[in-house]
Amino acid sequence: MKTASIQMLIDYIAKMSDLLKELEHTIDEHDIEKAKLVISEFNVETKKTLEDSSKLDESHYKSIQASLDRLNELIIKVADIQKSKGVELGTIVNVKKKLNVYKNNK
Numbered sequence: 001m002k003t004a005s006i007q008m009l010i011d012y013i014a015k016m017s018d019l020l021k022e023l024e025h026t027i028d029e030h031d032i033e034k035a036k037l038v039i040s041e042f043n044v045e046t047k048k049t050l051e052d053s054s055k056l057d058e059s060h061y062k063s064i065q066a067s068l069d070r071l072n073e074l075i076i077k078v079a080d081i082q083k084s085k086g087v088e089l090g091t092i093v094n095v096k097k098k099l100n101v102y103k104n105n106k
Helices: 002-028 032-050 058-105
Strands: none
Touching: 002 032, 002 058, 032 058
16 A cells, blocks of 8 residues: 555656646746646645655655745746736836827827
8 A cells, every 4th residue: 555655646746747847838828827727736736745744755855845946936937927917018008098198189
């Protein structure tokens, strides 16, 4: 039984790695909503992995820590993109307001 639970842990860690790759892709595509979903799914997988931490060995912890470090980097990227999009949207709204004022004054 112990072998099966270790294999499950290895599968969870592999799933975490796959989710990080998917998150990187969604960030490259600037798909913020999808990135948020992937981050949520990553959190679920992390919780599953850590449910029975007594079965984890040092290499598992190192792998999980590396994944969490990478996740933090990617979350910062998502926040930066979201902030940038907010600034762009604000600029567009201001330009539209100015155009409407110009049109109304004609």
